[in-house]
Amino acid sequence: MNDATVIGVLTYRRNDDLVMAIPPLLREAATITPPATVLIIDNDPDGGAQAVVMPLADRGVRYVHEPEPGIAAARNRALREAGARFLVFIDDDMHPDDGWLAALVRTQRSSGAAVVAGPVLPEYEAEPDEWVHAGRFFIRRRLTTGTPLNVAASGNMLLDLAQISTYGVQFDRRFGLLGGSDHLFSRTLARMGAPMVWCDEAIAFDRVPVSRMTHRWILRRAYRGGNSQVLASLALCGSRSERLAVRVRATAGGCARIVAGAMRTVAGVLIGATVHRARGRRLVRRGAGMIAGAYGHAYVEYARPQPSAAMVIGAR
Numbered sequence: 246m247n248d249a250t251v252i253g254v255l256t257y258r259r260n261d262d263l264v265m266a267i268p269p270l271l272r273e274a275a276t277i278t279p280p281a282t283v284l285i286i287d288n289d290p291d292g293g294a295q296a297v298v299m300p301l302a303d304r305g306v307r308y309v310h311e312p313e314p315g316i317a318a319a320r321n322r323a324l325r326e327a328g329a330r331f332l333v334f335i336d337d338d339m340h341p342d343d344g345w346l347a348a349l350v351r352t353q354r355s356s357g358a359a360v361v362a363g364p365v366l367p368e369y370e371a372e373p374d375e376w377v378h379a380g381r382f383f384i385r386r387r388l389t390t391g392t393p394l395n396v397a398a399s400g401n402m403l404l405d406l407a408q409i410s411t412y413g414v415q416f417d418r419r420f421g422l423l424g425g426s427d428h429l430f431s432r433t434l435a436r437m438g439a440p441m442v443w444c445d446e447a448i449a450f451d452r453v454p455v456s457r458m459t460h461r462w463i464l465r466r467a468y469r470g471g472n473s474q475v476l477a478s479l480a481l482c483g484s485r486s487e488r489l490a491v492r493v494r495a496t497a498g499g500c501a502r503i504v505a506g507a508m509r510t511v512a513g514v515l516i517g518a519t520v521h522r523a524r525g526r527r528l529v530r531r532g533a534g535m536i537a538g539a540y541g542h543a544y545v546e547y548a549r550p551q552p553s554a555a556m557v558i559g560a561r
Contacts, residue, residue: 249329250281250350260297266337271304273346274474276323281333281346284326286311288319294304302483304327316547320399320430324415334399335372335449339365342448349403352390352444354400355395359408360431360534362397364388370454380523382463384451387445394441399427401449412437417480422547425473429480436481453463460526466545467527471534472500472544479538495539502532 252270256263261351267283274281282305287294290312311322323332330501333349335341345363353361367383377383414433435441456462475495482488506528513521534544 247330248427249279250277250331250333250346251329252281252283252333252335252339252346253286253323254283255286255288255316256294257319257322257329257524258293258318259337260294262338263294263297265452266335266340267301267306268489269340271507273341274305276344276347277350280305282307282329284309286319286323286326288312288314288316290303290314313418313420313421316424317416317418317421317426320416320426321418322404324404324409327406330405332406333403334401335453336369336400336484338452339449340452341402342428342450345447345449348444348446352447353403353405354492356391356442357440358440358442359405359412360394360434361403361444361447362394363401363444363448363449364439365398365401365451367453368450369458370452371458373458375519376460376523377458377463379520380527381453382466382523382527385410388443390443390445392443394443395432395435396428397431397441399430400451402427403447403448410438411433412439419480420473420476421542422545423473423476424464424469424546425477428473429477432477432481463529464526466548467530468534468537469544469546471502471531471538472542474536475535475538476543492539495535499535499539501527502535506530506532 252274254266254270272285273281284307285294285298287308287310294312295308295310298306306354309326311319331350331353333346349361351365364387366386406506412434414430416426416430431441474489478491479488482491506525507523509528510525513519513525537544
C-alpha cells in the first residue's frame with residue numbers, strides 16, 4: 246500500500262452541495278506531497294451525481310457508484326476503492342478551512358494514529374432563532390491536538406488504512422439507514438487498541454440549512470443520537486449478560502435525562518430562560534431515544550423504501 250492520500254466524499258442526491266464541495270477539496274488536495282485525489286461515492290441508486298463528477302476526472306476526481314442503500318455501504322465502498330494508505334472522509338455538505346488536509350496528515354505522521362479526527366464548525370444559511378442559538382445545538386466539541394479519543398465521527402476523519410486493515414473492521418451495514426455507523430466503527434477500533442487522536446487545526450465547516458434549524462429537526466436528531474448510541478453499545482456486546490447490563494444502564498440513564506430535562510424545561514418556562522427550555526427539551530428527547538434503543542427500537546433517520554436489518558440489533 247502506497248503513502249498516497251484520498252479524500253472520500255459520500256453523497257446522496259445533493260448535487261448542489263457537491264458542486265460547492267469539490268473545488269475547495271481540490272485546492273486542499275494540492276497542499277500535500279504527493280497531492281491527494283478526490284473520490285466521490287454516489288449512493289443514489291440512479292447515479293445522479295455522475296453528471297457532476299465525470300467532467301472533473303482529469304483534475305483528480307474519481308467517481309464510484311454504490312447502489313446499496315445506506316451510508317455504511319458507501320463508507321465501506323470508500324475503504325475498498327481508496328487504493329491508498331490514507332483515506333480522509335468529509336461530508337458533502339462541508340467545506341474545509343485552509344490547511345485542513347495538511348493538518349490531518351501532519352498529526353497522523355507525528356502521532357502514528359490509526360484515526361485522526363478534527364472539529365466541525367457550523368456555517369448557518371440564515372441567522373438561527375433565539376431557541377436554536379441559546380441551545381447551541383450545532384456547536385461541537387473542541388479538544389487539544391493530540392488528545393486521545395475513544396469515539397470519532399466520520400464527517401472530518403483521516404484513516405490510516407494500513408493500520409485499519411489489520412483490525413478487520415468495517416462500517417456495520419445494519420446502521421446504514423440509522424446513522425451512527427461511524428461511532429460504532431471508531432468505538433470498535435478503540436476497543437481493539439487502535440490509537441485515535443484529535444487534530445484541532447483541521448477545521449471543516451458544516452453548512453446548516455434553514456430546514457435543519459427547526460425545533461422538530463433538532464429534537465428528532467437528539468432522539469436519534471440517544472437511540473443510535475445505545476444500539477451501538479448493544480452491537481459491541483459479546484454476551485447476553487453484557488447486553489442486559491447495557492439495557493439497564495440505558496434505561497436508567499434515559500429516565501434520568503427525561504426527569505432532568507423536564508425539570509430544566511419547566512424551570513426555563515418559570516424564569517423565562519430560553520437556554521433552559523431549549524436544552525431541557527433536547528435532553529428529554531435524547532433520554533427517550535436511549536430507552537427506545539434499550540428495548541430494540543431503531544429510529545431510521547435515513548429511511549428509504551426497503552427493509553433494514555438494523556431493526557433487530559441487540560435482539561439476541
